[in-house]
Each structure stands twice: as structure tokens, then as C-alpha cells.
Amino acid sequence: MDTDAILALLDGQYLLILGAVLLIIALVAIIKLRGSVHQLGQEHDQLTRRLDTLWHDLDAMHQDDTPSLSGKSKAPTTSATPDTSPELLLAERRLFEGLWPVAWALHDKVGGFLRAVESGDPHSESRLAARNAALEMRSQINRSRPFFDAEIEGILTQLVDIEIKAHLTACQYLDQRQSNLGVSSEGSDVRESYRNKWRQLYDREANELINHLVSAMRKRLVRHVP
Numbered sequence: 001m002d003t004d005a006i007l008a009l010l011d012g013q014y015l016l017i018l019g020a021v022l023l024i025i026a027l028v029a030i031i032k033l034r035g036s037v038h039q040l041g042q043e044h045d046q047l048t049r050r051l052d053t054l055w056h057d058l059d060a061m062h063q064d065d066t067p068s069l070s071g072k073s074k075a076p077t078t079s080a081t082p083d084t085s086p087e088l089l090l091a092e093r094r095l096f097e098g099l100w101p102v103a104w105a106l107h108d109k110v111g112g113f114l115r116a117v118e119s120g121d122p123h124s125e126s127r128l129a130a131r132n133a134a135l136e137m138r139s140q141i142n143r144s145r146p147f148f149d150a151e152i153e154g155i156l157t158q159l160v161d162i163e164i165k166a167h168l169t170a171c172q173y174l175d176q177r178q179s180n181l182g183v184s185s186e187g188s189d190v191r192e193s194y195r196n197k198w199r200q201l202y203d204r205e206a207n208e209l210i211n212h213l214v215s216a217m218r219k220r221l222v223r224h225v226p
Contacts, residue, residue: 089221091147092147092148092149092220092221093221095144095147095148096148096152096217096220096221098140098144099140099144099148099152099156100213100217102133102136102137102140103137103156103159103210103213104210105133105136105137106130106133106134106136106137106159106160106163107159107163107206107210109126109129109130109132109133110130110133110134110163110166110167110202110206111202112126112129112130113126113127113129113130113167113170114166114167114170114198114202117170117173117174118195123174127167127171130163130167131167134160134163134164134167137156137159137160137163138160141153141156141157141160149216149220151216152213152216152217152220155209155212155213155216156213158209159206159209159210159213162201162202162205162206162209163202163206165201166198166201166202166206169194169197169198169201170194170198172194173191173194173195173198176190176191176194177191
């Protein structure tokens with residue numbers, strides 16, 4: 001075999017090897033790229049599931065054992081006068097001593113979240129704190145339901161409902177602000193409507209229910225006085 005034939009054969013093998021190496025490099029790059037896309041997709045799905053779980057929990061609390069509301073708080077029906085034995089009075093007082101801090105914590109934490117949203121301050125921690133306070137209040141109501149007066153139960157249930165509505169309205173405000181609509185005049189009008197709604201819910205209806213709860217608890221605790 002002459003020299004030219006040998007060189008031609010070597011050149012052909014070199015090009016074949018080079019092509020194979022380039023193909024392998026391309027395949028590795030594609031695999032890494034697909035892995036990165038898959039990882040980003042998983043992280044996005046996890047974030048979406050977390051947000052869906054939050055909304056599901058709040059909606060479940062809203063719908064679970066909550067009386068129908070037409071936008072205004074209705075005064076609960078007062079139950080019949082219960083037994084006023086000292087033992088029952090003491091037990092009810094201890095129950096109220098456990099319920100009131102939880103109810104006030106819910107009102108306070110929701111208010112903190114709303115103020116952070118309105119002022120543009122960081123709100124992630126206050127948002128989670130308000131959500132957890134609502135879960136704790138609902139749990140406390142469910143545990144204590146057999147032991148307190150129906151009027152107190154009605155006030156507490158309506159209070160949780162109103163606080164959750166205010167919280168969800170502020171969440172809608174945040175979602176809308178982050179959307180493309182948020183840069184338009186229409187988006188500004190929508191945000192203002194959300195702001196007015198949570199102010200109505202929290203500053204008026206929730207505050208009225210808090211005061212009503214205090215009055216009802218006091219009335220229950222002093223009913224044995226002649």
C-alpha cells in the first residue's frame with residue numbers, strides 16, 4: 001500500500017473519531033440540559049403545590065362548619081340560660097381563658113399581615129403567621145365546641161370566617177400586583193377594590209366581632225351575680 005493510500009485511510013479514521021467525540025459531547029450536553037429543565041420543573045411544581053395547599057386549607061376552614069354570610073355579620077342567636085353552678089362557671093372561665101388569647105392572636109396576626117401588604121413591607125412571615133393562627137383558632141373551636149355556649153361558638157366561627165376572608169383578599173391583592181395587569185390603570189383599580197374590601201372586613205366587621213366576643217364572655221362570666 002503506497003503512502004497516499006495510508007494517509008487517506010488515517011484521515012478518514014481521524015474524521016470518524018472526531019465525529020464520534022463531538023456526538024458524545026452533544027449527547028452529554030443534551031442530557032445535562034434536560035436534567036436542569038426537569039429539576040426546574042420539579043421545583044416549580046413543588047412551589048405550586050405549596051401555594052395550592054395554602055389556599056385549600058384556608059378555603060376548607062372557610063367552608064367547614066361556617067354559617068352562611070351575606071357580607072355583613074349577623075348577630076348570633078342567644079342560647080337559653082344554662083346552669084349557673086359554681087363548678088360550671090369555673091370550667092367556663094378556664095375555657096374562655098384559653099380561647100381568648102387564641103382569638104386575639106388571630107386578629108392581631110391577620111392585622112399585621114394586612115399592614116405589611118398595604119405598606120409594601122416584607123410579608124412572608126406575617127402571611128404564614130396569620131395562616132397558622134387561623135388553623136389554631138379553628139382547631140381550638142372544634143376541640144371546645146361541646147363545652148361552650150352556642151352564642152360564643154357563633155361569634156368565634158364568624159370571626160374566623162371574616163379573618164380568613166380578609167387574609168385571602170390580601171393574597172389576591174398580592175397576586176394581582178405581581179401579574180401583568182398590575183402595571184395598568186385597570187390593575188390599580190382592581191388593587192384598590194381589594195384594599196377597600198379587606199379594610200371593610202378587618203377594620204369594621206372583625207373589630208365588631210372582637211368587641212361582641214368580649215361582651216358575650218363578660219356576660220357569661222357575671223351571669224350568676226344577682
